[in-house]
Amino acid sequence: MTLPVVAIVGRPNVGKSTLFNRIAGERIAIVEDKPGITRDRIYSKGDWSGRAFHLIDTGGLEFGEKDEVIDHIRHQAELAIEEADVIVFVLDGRSGVTATDEEVARLLHRADKPVVLAVNKLDHIKHHEEIYEFYQLGFETPIAVSSLHGTGTGDLLDEVVKRLPERQEEAYDEDTIRVSIIGRPNVGKSSLVNRILGEERVIVSPVAGTTRDAVDTPIRAHGQDYVIVDTAGMRKRGKVYESTEKYSVMRALRAIEGSDVVVMVLNGEEGIAEQDKRVAGIAHEAGRAVLFVVNKWDAVEKDDKTMSRFRREIDDHFSFMNYAPILFVSAKSGQRVHQILPLVKEVAEAHSQRISTSVLNQVLQDATMSTPPPSVKGKRVKILYATQVAVKPPSIVLFCNDPDLVHFSYVRYLENQFREAFGFRGTPIRLMLRRRK
């Protein structure tokens, strides 16, 4: 299920980041009393009235360094218009409508996207009449908000949720493996896809005439149906797309959301970048199966240790996902590209693997016998039994007498034991502790 995207736009210092944190329910982004602060967190999941959505603070996106404020805002707005399902346009209720606000409003009016106006910093009821000034921007009812105090945000979210698109039917059947090919610009994503599609045993399915299908490429290979999601997005080229690293994180987010397996493409020539970690982290947190594909291997000067060195580098940078297999390929020469789909299939199977309760408990028993959980504060932890409650990713509940006494490292130990017994290659697994007397 692909979640809709809500983007926050507006000029600096109106309170976008504060509003973002308020909605995300986390106080992660750093808010300082000066404009142009750096933010770490620009996307999050929001939830209101039973509707989940991605939330993106476009104010935290970085563009070209020489960007003037106005260009910066124009870029934000363009991206929001292109990517978001609903746009929250934030204004400073205390400073009134500025020329920049009018400019943004013009841009947003030209696009055919629902816009909700958040007139922020109206901390007291007595300020609420300031809101009338904002009608001149020509959008539907502006909402008075104080992101600082959290007032009005409920009304705002009501309006946002009302404008989210209808929930989409799942477009592909259960057995189809949805794959996204993710990576920084220029790592060779589209070259890889073209290679895969060009292989003789791959049949590209006929495309029905809907917009959704136009961005996805359904294929059949070795008797298995796949769909490569967001193929169009990968091919997209433009100044804005190229100039912002963080933007491709935003793009990746949607593709990851809509896929079972994430093929994380790294550049063998250039090595691993900060952004790679960010994107891989999203895939991990989202519980998707992952494999690493190191591309441009033809262009790397190699000796007999180059590959193991690169493996080690991946292990170091992505230590939290050492379950993910690694493939060294060249889209240019075609080397090992034919191994990608079979590996995708393998990790997809691990991702939806179901272990029976009896087998699971046999492994649990052996694990707790050979290394019992250490006692904490003189108390003995007892892990009573385990049961798998979900797939994609495999999720296992561990019932124990006191979850608070189970140390993180012991959970890690159990995870390793389960992996040893069941493989789970390429998939994260979730272990959850529950109390049972």
Ligand code: GDP
């Ligand atoms: P951004 O640049 O649009 O992301 O704005 P920030 O979220 O960084 O906020 C800019 C300044 O406005 C900070 O000092 C915030 O504390 C302040 N601010 C944000 N929301 C409110 C609000 O609802 N009321 C008041 N009084 N100040 C706010």
Ligand code: GDP
């Ligand atoms: P994308 O932005 O990730 O989709 O990357 P592209 O597929 O557009 O490739 C970016 C550039 O890298 C192009 O000039 C490709 O020809 C080049 N490229 C892609 N794959 C390889 C490869 O395996 N080896 C070499 N040497 N160059 C490659």
